[in-house]
Amino acid sequence: MSQHDHSDHENGNHNDEHDHDDHEGHSHHEHHKKMVQDFKWRFWWILGLTIPIMALSPMIQDFLGVDWRFAADKWILASLSTVVYFFGGWPFLTGLVDELKEKQPGMMTLIGLAISIAYLYSTAVVFGFEGDLLYWELSTLVGIMLLGHWIEMRSVMSASSALEELAELLPGQAHRVNEDGTTEEVPVDELKQGDQVLIKPGEKIPADGVVVDGKSSVNEAMLTGESKPVDKADGDEVIGGSVNEKGSITVEISKTGDDSFLSQVMNLVEEAQQSKSRTQDLANRAAFWLTIIAIAAGLITFGAWIFFTGQDFGFAMNRTVAVMVITCPHALGLAIPLVVSMSTSIAATNGFLIRDRAAFEQARNLDAVIFDKTGTLTEGIFTVTDILNFGDDRSEQEILKYAASLEKNSEHPLAKGILEKAEDTWDPDEFNSITGKGIEGKVNGHSVKVVSPGYIRENEMSFPEEDVEKLSSQGKTVVFVIIEEELTGAIALGDEIRKPSKNAIKALHDLGIECIMLTGDNQQTADYVAGELGIDQVFAEVLPDEKADKVKEVQEQGKLVAMTGDGVNDAPALAQADVGIAIGAGSDVAVETGDIVLVKNNPEDVTALIKLSKATYKKMVQNLWWASGYNIGAIPLAAGALYAWGVILSPAVGAILMSLSTVIVAINARFLKME
Incomplete structure (x- = not known):
């Protein structure tokens, strides 16, 4: 076993004595995944139903200049639209109820209100009420809103994912050492304080503990961020989840479950995620105000035509529906998700x-x-940054070659750094470790040692201390090369910027x-x-x-x-x-x-x-103005403000205008780019 002793770089103690409650992150993660799948599943079904609904809609047929009408076509249209309303619209209808219960009307209220009015109005027309069928508007609105929510939810992070990744750091089994010295495989969750476990090379340490037998180097990079494996011997603490790189060690368990370092990190992650404040969704704010405007405008429109102009119920209802349809745009449901999707795509292509x-x-x-x-x-990895020659007639590259040749038999991260720098090497004839101080052997017929500063101090060898101190002050690790018992040079390795x-x-x-x-x-x-x-x-x-x-x-x-x-x-x-x-x-x-x-x-x-x-937020605001401003401007026309001049906006025309606003929002989102 080879070990370079670099005691100058000591690891801190990772104890933490706070207790934390258990959390149910996994169930939240599963719930999140199911909701994403649910919106996706409903969207594809509604898309399939929208095609025959569009084909059967009289308004669409008139627009295309075709006549596909047949007996009972209205009833088939109503049946398909009923499925769309209850199956596709269910998330929005339940969302409407939830928002009203919480007295916080938002996007769900607006969508739920619009699809309910479009469905009930169109169904009334099927049963004889005078007006236009808006089932196509219902199905496209539901489809686009499902698509928008599906896109949006895919971008939402689940806090439990991090906790699952943390939990996976621990191995499932451990080699528990019995009193008679034999070992048995046991599940990690059966380990308790005081148990001794054997950890073989390459295995993960199952729980926090103290080394009671053996020596090794342990890679704690995944847990502590420290790139250099830490030498461990009797009495040294080890952390559950870290990897034993070489040499078998026996560890006495000191902490399990909620007391362990890894559990404390998991708790810190969850606590921080739960306490993190979130900015309120821009679209929900816009939806809240549009809901207020929609309800107020709808009531004012209906009341004005009934009580002040003497128009009949059918005319007043048509005006009210036109206002409600205008107020709930397709565009608002896509204004944010389309920009999010675009920015996500741009971000991915930029790394x-x-x-x-x-x-x-x-x-x-x-x-x-x-x-x-x-x-x-x-960089997080050790690389050779400097080679010092202490006056020997060998070149710096030759000193590196001797060191690298000897390091070929070592698994130490410093050895890897030296080997990577060397252009070529010899095969060593002999190789031994100098416990805790370095390695020695025979290379190219010469005795060679690669040792730590501790070895040099113990053997009172002289070297240019000022040069070495300068490298050490830069956070670099220095190893010394001795050839034929002469201190030939030194190699500095650093974690490069x-x-x-x-x-x-x-x-x-x-x-x-x-x-x-x-x-x-x-x-x-x-x-x-x-x-x-x-x-x-x-x-x-x-x-x-x-x-x-x-x-x-x-x-x-x-x-x-x-x-x-x-x-x-x-x-x-x-x-x-x-x-x-x-x-x-x-x-x-x-x-x-x-x-x-x-x-x-x-x-x-x-x-x-x-x-x-910055660019994404700017584009979101632009889209919200297009989506909301377009509607607010069209509300007076839908309400019949210019009726006296022969200008009136029917529910059908209102629906077409809303489709146009969706196109404008989609095109605007496409212009998003890195500034």
Whole structure:
């Protein structure tokens, strides 16, 4: 087993003593999926029924200049439309009842009212009432509203997805060690405090605990965001869900269930998601006012024609229906979803996915963006940054080649970084580990050692300390190369800053947005990276369960905050932020918790999404004006305000005008583009 001892980079303690209640995230997730499927299923059925309804409608036939009428065609039309009204309109009718119960009329009330009036009016015409059949208007309105809600719901994020991803980090089984030393396979949920479990190389650690036997390096990147696996030996704590990379270890369980680190992260994610405020939907606000206008205009129209002009009931009812149909446009139901769909498509082609529309809309008003360092602003993997030659006649590339040749037998992440940098290697003749200090062996006929600073200090070897200290101050890890017992050189490895990071920070500054960095690294490393990038504020040495608190701290300054991160430890902070931006190549849970996912791991996309958010909101407002303003302007005509001059808008013409407003809104949405 090979281990480089880098004690300068210690991990924090991840204890958290808060208790949290159980939550039912899974059931909410299933409910959300069923609702999306329900709207989709109803939409396709209604689309199928709309075709014969359109073909049988006298108004459509007159428009096309055909005559497909036959005996009992009205009754077939009424029967098909009844299915559309009750089956397709059911979500809106139940929504109408719910909104009225809560005394908050909105989109559902408006749709429910319009389809009910169109259906009851048309059915009355079938039974002899004088007027036009508006069944085609009913079916197209129901179909378009179902499509709009289906598109809209697909963009809504389910909070439980993140919790499911977290739960999947834990293995299902564990090797429990019995008193006689034998092991048995048991389900993880049967483990209790004090049990000892054997964790083999490559396996996940089933619960929080303390190592009681064996040595290994454990990859905690998914949980702590720390890219370098951490060496573990007797007495060291391990976290459930982290991966044992090499060497078998026996762990005594110290925490299970709700007390575990992973459960606490899950609770933090859910709490932050539940407490996050949402902006009220623009379309619902417009629908609320249109509902008030529709009911008021309808009542005024009916009353005015009956009581003040002496017109008959049939004429007054026709005017009222025309007003109600005009007031509930197809366009309003699609004004927002069409723009959302368009912006989602544009975003995807530009490297980011929108998961939560409300949060995406908020991005246009951001005051601050908090970046996680490791894997977001930096690459998250160790690469060779410097090679020092201590006066030996060998070249830097030769020193690297000797080190890389020896590292071929090591699985350590530093070894991977050295191997990736080397152009070619020799096969080592001998290989041994120097416990806790490095590795040694024979390469190309020479004895070679790759060791830690601890080994050099113990053996009192002299080297240019100033040069090495300079590299260490930049947050880099330094290993030393000894050839034939002579200290030949040193290799520095660092978590390199992403090339687009500096451009991203500058672009955000140009938009007047403050840039903050959040990291578990020491202050010296954090300050170096922040200085290189021009970061405004740094939070260093932050424990995983403190990240969400740091986001709150910035929010309490009255700022609208975005958080960008990739690890499980970032998930609570992503959920707490007003806008959570997940790096796509990071852990699944960060992706599931994020409101927006950066697919290409490019920090510059943060600026792009803010610009798209501004453009999207602008287009939404334009569409709402087209959808609502068009209607409000047409209401007086539908009510018969110009009747004295021979200008009157029938329910049929009103329905056609509404279809035109839908076309205008659709075309306007197509003009959305990145600014």
